[in-house]
Amino acid sequence: MMGRGCGYHPRLFKFHMTRTEHLLVILAEECGEVAQRAAKALRFSLEQIEPGQTLTNADRISREIADLWAVIEMLDDTGALRMPVNSRELVAKKRARIEEYFKLSRELGTLEDD
Numbered sequence: 001m002m003g004r005g006c007g008y009h010p011r012l013f014k015f016h017m018t019r020t021e022h023l024l025v026i027l028a029e030e031c032g033e034v035a036q037r038a039a040k041a042l043r044f045s046l047e048q049i050e051p052g053q054t055l056t057n058a059d060r061i062s063r064e065i066a067d068l069w070a071v072i073e074m075l076d077d078t079g080a081l082r083m084p085v086n087s088r089e090l091v092a093k094k095r096a097r098i099e100e101y102f103k104l105s106r107e108l109g110t111l112e113d114d
């Protein structure tokens, strides 16, 4: 049993993480925030402004992406992540793959264009 005779005391115990570990937690949080804002936009539209807010869901998604990008840069700065030097090429490839899946979805009748 923890807490007795093993040097553990809940009031003394502090959970420490490294700066990189903190950044990874923040990375996960920001990914979640982007996902949450995207879901809200799907439910209520990109143009909707949530009561009590001043920004549209579209603007809020953009800001969450900026938050996410900041953490990515910090992880890259510390060397924890090594963003690919050919990231533009990877982005182009991903865009092409998405367009291929759009084509399939269109053929299956599950996608209508905006």
Ligand SMILES: [Mg+2]
Residues within 6 Å of the ligand: 030, 033, 063, 064, 067, 068
């Ligand atoms: Mg955020």
